[in-house]
Amino acid sequence: xxEVATTTTTTPTNNAVETTTTTTTxxxxxxxxxxxxxxxxxxxxxxxxRGNADKSDDPDAKIYSQAKELFRKGxxxxxxxxxxxxxxxxxxxxxxxxxxxxxxxxxxxxDDKAAPMSERILILGQQYEKVLLKNIPEEQKEGFFVRxxxxxxxxxxxxxxxxxxxITTLSLAxxxxxxxxxxxxxxxxxxxxxxxxxxxxxxxxxxxxxxDPKFSIAYFVLGxxxxxxxxxxxxxxxxxxxxxxxxxxxxxDAAHALYALSNLTNYKKKKNEAHEYYVRAKATEERxxxxxxxxTGLSETKRSAILAHEPEAEAQKLLAAYAPKKQPDQKLQQxxxxxxxxxxxxxxxxxxxxCAASHxxxxxxxxxxxxxxxxxxxxxxxxxxxxxxxxxHKNQCKQLQAAKATxxx
Numbered sequence: 001x002x003e004v005a006t007t008t009t010t011t012p013t014n015n016a017v018e019t020t021t022t023t024t025t026x027x028x029x030x031x032x033x034x035x036x037x038x039x040x041x042x043x044x045x046x047x048x049x050r051g052n053a054d055k056s057d058d059p060d061a062k063i064y065s066q067a068k069e070l071f072r073k074g075x076x077x078x079x080x081x082x083x084x085x086x087x088x089x090x091x092x093x094x095x096x097x098x099x100x101x102x103x104x105x106x107x108x109x110x111d112d113k114a115a116p117m118s119e120r121i122l123i124l125g126q127q128y129e130k131v132l133l134k135n136i137p138e139e140q141k142e143g144f145f146v147r148x149x150x151x152x153x154x155x156x157x158x159x160x161x162x163x164x165x166x167i168t169t170l171s172l173a174x175x176x177x178x179x180x181x182x183x184x185x186x187x188x189x190x191x192x193x194x195x196x197x198x199x200x201x202x203x204x205x206x207x208x209x210x211x212d213p214k215f216s217i218a219y220f221v222l223g224x225x226x227x228x229x230x231x232x233x234x235x236x237x238x239x240x241x242x243x244x245x246x247x248x249x250x251x252x253d254a255a256h257a258l259y260a261l262s263n264l265t266n267y268k269k270k271k272n273e274a275h276e277y278y279v280r281a282k283a284t285e286e287r288x289x290x291x292x293x294x295x296t297g298l299s300e301t302k303r304s305a306i307l308a309h310e311p312e313a314e315a316q317k318l319l320a321a322y323a324p325k326k327q328p329d330q331k332l333q334q335x336x337x338x339x340x341x342x343x344x345x346x347x348x349x350x351x352x353x354x355c356a357a358s359h360x361x362x363x364x365x366x367x368x369x370x371x372x373x374x375x376x377x378x379x380x381x382x383x384x385x386x387x388x389x390x391x392x393h394k395n396q397c398k399q400l401q402a403a404k405a406t407x408x409x
Contacts, residue, residue: 032119046294064113081097147176182215188204205222236260258281349367
């Protein structure tokens with residue numbers, strides 16, 4: 001009898017529970033779906049898409065790129081594993097299940113922005129748990145865990161916005177495995193902050209910096225948290241300055257730290273110093289636009305700085321330019337859909353895996369062509385198929401063929 005893999009997820013937008021049921025006897029082509037809110041445009045993707053990765057020596061950009069590549073490898077392996085929870089399937093693919101799970105967890109710990117959560121990954125979590133418990137005596141299964149199973153659970157809980165449970169899980173991991181990196185404390189801090197427990201979040205951000213003084217994003221978040229609290233302006237100034245000393249000047253956080261310092265020093269009647277910070281913020285903004293092809297957004301902090309230092313006409317012009325556009329950038333959306341901005345975007349029979357076209361080249365009424373070998377990925381032309389095969393699909397194709405053969409048995 002085929003066991004059914006059922007995934008239940010809580011979406012970040014409305015907290016409605018959505019249940020997806022998947023069986024290994026489906027005849028239709030399986031299409032994975034990334035959970036709402038777990039995939040987002042990361043500035044480092046834009047840096048790479050514009051061919052400017054070599055123009056910035058931001059170490060966090062390199063870490064993100066490494067984490068994204070690691071996630072892609074784990075995800076491709078995950079997609080080659082049948083979705084069944086049957087014992088014979090789990091035994092056959094045990095090592096692949098472990099490798100895929102632990103590879104993607106490692107990517108999440110390197111940089112959580114590089115590791116979106118999907119329905120297939122949720123099923124992999126179930127498979128991973130069953131594999132780990134396979135040889136554990138029944139009386140010991142309750143409460144059994146290993147490092148990566150705890151972190152996998154925390155990853156799922158955080159994406160599902162189950163912050164209290166995520167805190168409990170991360171706390172158990174921290175207490176049990178004292179060598180966990182700074183990002184684990186940072187992730188727990190984000191849970192505390194999301195629940196409005198600012199002081200506990202601050203403590204975890206400080207612990208992250210104790211673990212790794214170069215984990216500069218913690219300084220920026222500390223500055224932002226203190227800025228939101230009453231009578232904490234001096235701590236906000238201190239941490240924004242520490243971010244500028246330890247972080248990289250090519251980031252959007254650097255620009256916003258400078259805008260914040262401009263406002264904070266202006267509040268202290270240090271007009272010249274405030275204006276210097278504002279000038280530096282504008283220069284950082286220009287550098288960011290040169291590298292990333294876009295501005296750093298419009299926060300209330302940035303709005304206040306502009307209004308304080310620009311003539312009214314120029315201020316309104318800048319605010320209009322920085323305000324969010326109503327229509328999305330179609331070229332940017334095409335980059336996202338084609339996988340250039342996210343190489344782990346799932347295959348879609350309505351979107352060419354290489355260029356995002358919705359039909360065969362020069363034939364608007366003809367649907368896309370599937371890969372003749374695995375029939376699990378689609379293209380608009382021979383050119384796109386060859387290019388994609390060379391860059392990514394070559395290693396995945398045989399694994400997908402094997403997985404499909406297993407599911408059809």
